[in-house]
Amino acid sequence: MSQQKEPLFQAETSRHDKKRPLVKNCIKAFVVGGIICTIGQLVTVLLIIYFPFTEQTAGNPTVSIMVFLSMLLTGFGLYNKLGQFAGAGSAVPVTGFGNAVVSAAIEHRSEGLVLGVGGNIFKLAGSVIVYGVVSAFFLALIKTLLIQWGVL
Amino acid sequence: MTKTWIFESKPAILSAGISGGPFEKESPFAKHFDFFSDDLYNEEKSFEKAQRSLIEKSITNSLEKGQVTESEVDALLMGDLINQLTPSGFAARQFDIPYLGLFSACATSMQGLALSAALIDGGYCEKVLTGASSHNAAVEKQFRYPTEYGGQKPPTAQWTVTGAGVVLVGKSTDPLAQAYIEKATIGRVRDINVSDPFNMGAAMSLAAADVIERHFIHSGDTVDDYDFIVTGDLAEIGHSITKDILSERGVSIPDEKFLDCGKMIYGNRPEVLAGASGPACSALMIYGYFLDELKAGNMKRILSVATGALLSPLSFQQKETIPCIAHAVAITSHKGGVV
Amino acid sequence: MKKGLIVVILISSILSGCVLFEEKGASHAVIHTSQEETITQIAERLEDTKELYDTVVIAADSSLLISYKVKHLYRFDMKGIEKDLEAWLKDQYPDQEITLSSDYKIFLESFQLFEKLSQKNISEKEALSEMKKIISLKNELT
Numbered sequence: 001m002s003q004q005k006e007p008l009f010q011a012e013t014s015r016h017d018k019k020r021p022l023v024k025n026c027i028k029a030f031v032v033g034g035i036i037c038t039i040g041q042l043v044t045v046l047l048i049i050y051f052p053f054t055e056q057t058a059g060n061p062t063v064s065i066m067v068f069l070s071m072l073l074t075g076f077g078l079y080n081k082l083g084q085f086a087g088a089g090s091a092v093p094v095t096g097f098g099n100a101v102v103s104a105a106i107e108h109r110s111e112g113l114v115l116g117v118g119g120n121i122f123k124l125a126g127s128v129i130v131y132g133v134v135s136a137f138f139l140a141l142i143k144t145l146l147i148q149w150g151v152l
Numbered sequence: 153m154t155k156t157w158i159f160e161s162k163p164a165i166l167s168a169g170i171s172g173g174p175f176e177k178e179s180p181f182a183k184h185f186d187f188f189s190d191d192l193y194n195e196e197k198s199f200e201k202a203q204r205s206l207i208e209k210s211i212t213n214s215l216e217k218g219q220v221t222e223s224e225v226d227a228l229l230m231g232d233l234i235n236q237l238t239p240s241g242f243a244a245r246q247f248d249i250p251y252l253g254l255f256s257a258c259a260t261s262m263q264g265l266a267l268s269a270a271l272i273d274g275g276y277c278e279k280v281l282t283g284a285s286s287h288n289a290a291v292e293k294q295f296r297y298p299t300e301y302g303g304q305k306p307p308t309a310q311w312t313v314t315g316a317g318v319v320l321v322g323k324s325t326d327p328l329a330q331a332y333i334e335k336a337t338i339g340r341v342r343d344i345n346v347s348d349p350f351n352m353g354a355a356m357s358l359a360a361a362d363v364i365e366r367h368f369i370h371s372g373d374t375v376d377d378y379d380f381i382v383t384g385d386l387a388e389i390g391h392s393i394t395k396d397i398l399s400e401r402g403v404s405i406p407d408e409k410f411l412d413c414g415k416m417i418y419g420n421r422p423e424v425l426a427g428a429s430g431p432a433c434s435a436l437m438i439y440g441y442f443l444d445e446l447k448a449g450n451m452k453r454i455l456s457v458a459t460g461a462l463l464s465p466l467s468f469q470q471k472e473t474i475p476c477i478a479h480a481v482a483i484t485s486h487k488g489g490v491v
Numbered sequence: 492m493k494k495g496l497i498v499v500i501l502i503s504s505i506l507s508g509c510v511l512f513e514e515k516g517a518s519h520a521v522i523h524t525s526q527e528e529t530i531t532q533i534a535e536r537l538e539d540t541k542e543l544y545d546t547v548v549i550a551a552d553s554s555l556l557i558s559y560k561v562k563h564l565y566r567f568d569m570k571g572i573e574k575d576l577e578a579w580l581k582d583q584y585p586d587q588e589i590t591l592s593s594d595y596k597i598f599l600e601s602f603q604l605f606e607k608l609s610q611k612n613i614s615e616k617e618a619l620s621e622m623k624k625i626i627s628l629k630n631e632l633t
Contacts, residue, residue, distance in 0.1 A: 009344050009397060013354045016392040018307040018426065025304070035497075042503065054596040054628055074300045083302020084423075090302050099302045107298035110198035124301065 029089030032082070036093045040066050063094050070095035074102040100124040156370040157336045162487060163272040164329030166279070166320045168439040169213030171206045173288065173314030176436065180419045184440035185315070186213050192289050192314065200234055203287035203316070207232075207243035210283060210318040218279075218320035218328060222248045225320070226277035229267055231260035232285045232431055234294060239285060249281065257460030258356075258385050259339070260284040261317065261435040262479040265456075266336035268321040269481075283318030283439070286430030295349065295465050308351040310387050310414060311424035317435025319443070324487055331446040331483050334453075335371050339363035339478040341462065347473045349463060353390025353414070353426055356459040359476035360386060361397040364457055367480045368403060375405050378482070379451045382442060384434035384458035385414035387427025413437035434458040438483075446485040453484040519548035520608035522618045526550035529584065533557065536579065542572050547601040549608070549622060554588040555580065556622055558598040569593055590626045600625045 043065050047058045073079040079099045082090045090096055101121055108120035122129065146152045171187040172179070173194075182188075187209050189195075194202040207230065215222065228247065230240035231254035244251040256263040264282035271277040289299045291312040297303050324332055342362050346355035360383050368374065375381070386394055391412045398405060413434050414427035438456050445451045459478040468474070517538065519530040530550045537546045537557075542565040549556040557580070561569050573591060580589045592598070604621050607613040613621075 009358060009393070012357070012393045012396045012400075013344065013346065015396070016389045017351070017354065018389060020306050048596045049599065052596075052628065054594045054631065056594060057631060058596075074302075077300060079302045080300050081302075084304055087304035091304075096302065099300070103298035103300035103302070106300055107293055110200075124297065 025087050028085060029087050029092075032086035032089035033093060034089075036066075036090065036095055039069075040093070066093070066095050067098035070098035071102045074099045075106070079103075097125055097128060100128070155337065156367060157266065157270060157338070158371070159269050159273040159333055159335065161273050162324040162332040162334060162484075163269040163321050164324045164326055164487075165331045165333065165439075165443060165483070166322045166326055166328040167214045167218035167330070168317065168319045168443055169210035169215075169217065169283075170317045170436055170440045171209045171213070171315055172432075172436060173206075175288070176313060176315050176417075178421075179417050181417060181437065181441045184444050185436060186210075189314075192287070199287050199290035199293065200239055203232065203234065203239040203285055203290055203314075204242045206287070206314070207239055207283070207285045207316040207318070208246055210285070210316040211243065211247060211281060214281060214283075214318045214320045218322075220279060220320065225249045225279045225281050227252060227268070227271060227280045229254055229264040229280060229282040230284070230318075231255050231264065233257060233291055234287075239287070239290075254284075256458075256477050256479065257462055258284075258286075258429060258431045258433065259458040259460030259477050259479050260431045261384070261438060262336075262456055262458035262481045263338075265319070265321070265333060265481050266338065266479055269333040269336060272321060272323060279320060279322045281318055281320055283316060284431035284435040285316030286312055286314065286432040288312045288314045288430070291430060295463075305425060306350050307425050308348070308353065308389055309425045310352060310385065310427050310429035311418070312430035313385075313417060313428050313432040313436060314430075315432040315436050317432060317439040319439050329487070331443055331485055332487055333481060334484050335367075335373075335482040337363055337367040337370060337480040339366075339480070341475045341477050343473050343475045345473050347468060347471060349461075349468045349474070351389065352429060352461045352474070353385075353387040354393055355390075355461050355474040356386055356476040356478065357390040357393035358397060359478040360384075360390070360394045360457055360459045361401070363478040363480045364394075364398060364405075364455070365401050365403050367455065367482075371482070373455075373482070375403065375409065378409070378453050378455045380442075381405055381410050381455045381457065382434075382438065383410075383412045383414075384456075384460075384478075385427065385429040386412050386459055387414040387429065389426055390459075391415060391427075416441075431458075431460075442483070446483060449485055451485065453482065453486075456481050456483055515545045515547075515602060517546045518602060518605045518609075519546075519550075520605045522549065522551040522608065522615060522622065525552060529555070532583070533580070536576075540572070540576070542568070545598065545602075547598060547605050549601055549604060551619060551622060553586075554590065554622065554626070555584060556590045556601055556625060558592045558594070558601045560595075560598060561593055588626075590629055592629045594629065597625060597629050600628065 044058045044062045047053045104123045105117045105121045108116040170185040172185050177188040194205050196202045228249040228251045232239050237253040254260050261284040268280035268282040292299050342359040344358040417428045418424045457480045461474050461476050463474045519534050530548050533548050543559045546559040
């Protein structure tokens with residue numbers, strides 16, 4: 001039996017490979033991400049002016065509202081189009097998290113509420129939660145130790 | 153020993169049933185397809201069920217157009233990409249036809265056609281139904297991300313075709329014969345060391361080049377014997393790489409003769425990125441457009457090369473490179489053979 | 492239609508920025524007249540702090556409410572500014588409960604209270620309870 005993997009054709013594959021347009025994608029991500037954050041800031045300001053939230057406490061409800069908006073957009077089938085255009089611009093803000101959760105939930109609705117939606121809703125967002133909690137734990141540990149030793 | 157199957161009796165394609173989704177309806181080749189679902193669900197509850205219903209529709213259509221009943225068909229050879237070939241198997245449940253499930257990923261259409269021709273040429277069957285299907289959202293769900301997930305796809309990504317293409321294959325003496333299956337070369341699994349599932353065209357290019365080269369060597373044909381050499385779903389990148397590899401190996405095919413279903417089927421729509429893919433891609437184009445052209449006499453002989461990436465969602469997460477397969481079938485409009 | 496929507500959202504969000512940065516100047520008011528001297532003192536001190544622009548000082552017998560806005564360029568040093576001010580206030584008025592905040596919401600509420608006080612359409616009792624409310628809002632944590 002001969003070696004089935006042929007290591008050649010590097011030149012052919014790379015010659016025709018299409019790279020992601022990095023600069024263009026960065027600009028798009030910057031603009032769209034900026035717009036999403038501006039909307040978020042608008043929500044914060046509205047919450048501060050019309051509801052009893054301070055700059056400190058307005059953060060959490062703002063996040064909820066932004067996630068809710070992205071859930072609506074996902075449900076209407078618009079967020080994936082935005083995602084294709086904006087890339088990281090729509091994935092990095094918290095709206096991307098909402099989209100990851102809801103898209104998985106919609107996708108697996110056909111397998112039922114328990115095993116389908118329940119089991120798969122964090123298919124994509126689960127790793128964000130896991131590594132978010134893990135890194136938060138270690139950061140808190142480091143901070144506690146530094147305070148204990150009097151560095152901070 | 154020859155490695156190209158030569159079918160002495162020239163089994164014929166008698167009829168075709170082609171169905172597609174709403175996106176395929178906008179294809180420049182839509183007039184060669186029979187049925188389109190209004191949305192991705194086709195009045196079913198899930199994408200997988202929708203795919204099954206599209207297969208059923210195609211089988212019914214090809215039976216009707218071939219003027220045969222289920223009991224006159226000796227075998228049903230079908231394949232798709234979904235887990236354990238459920239759409240094909242479930243669709244076969246509706247018909248009283250002996251069933252064989254096939255898997256060559258996107259090369260299933262030509263695997264089925266070659267096998268059907270062999271079954272008929274060998275005298276085991278009189279009439280065989282064969283086809284392949286895929287469903288954009290069902291494939292996205294299984295291999296990539298949820299349909300509504302806002303991830304950005306690279307420009308090398310391909311768009312899986314929604315649809316099912318089924319043909320009825322019979323003896324060349326049948327009055328309904330539209331085109332004849334002459335030869336088939338079964339491909340070897342090749343791996344070009346691509347592990348990116350968003351760059352399947354490049355992964356499949358070597359398998360395609362390999363089978364085309366072998367077809368010419370073993371059958372004794374030359375490029376000039378064919379009007380067109382049509383690959384399945386290599387799309388832009390894979391198609392160019394295949395051409396390069398072939399010319400390095402001494403097989404030069406002029407650009408106007410070397411077509412790709414994945415590049416053709418949607419015209420120039422930007423949202424499909426590099427092109428189309430999926431078992432239905434080659435099935436829709438070969439059994440739809442090319443069969444009609446052969447029947448009308450606009451083309452004399454084509455070499456249809458469907459290409460498939462033999463990956464699973466698990467294999468690429470485990471960082472394996474993608475082994476690929478391609479099968480070549482020569483289809484002609486002439487019963488006599490040599491053109 | 493989609494483009495129109497985006498433009499509307501953009502314009503409204505840009506305009507909403509104007510609300511935030513509208514300058515109100517230095518304002519100060521007392522609830523108990525005995526504190527007149529205190530607020531002039533504090534106002535002078537705040538005037539000397541070049542990092543601040545709008546400020547509101549409200550003084551009652553036992554408590555002081557100071558809220559301010561920091562100029563944009565100095566926002567990186569907000570903690571330091573707050574620390575300096577707090578130290579100075581604690582030193583000057585050790586008997587009083589001091590509430591110091593750069594939070595926009597606190598500023599907004601304090602400014603409203605200041606307006607009511609300066610127009611004199613609020614009773615001493617109401618003013619005190621409102622001040623208490625603002626202080627509790629400040630101490631609220633997420």
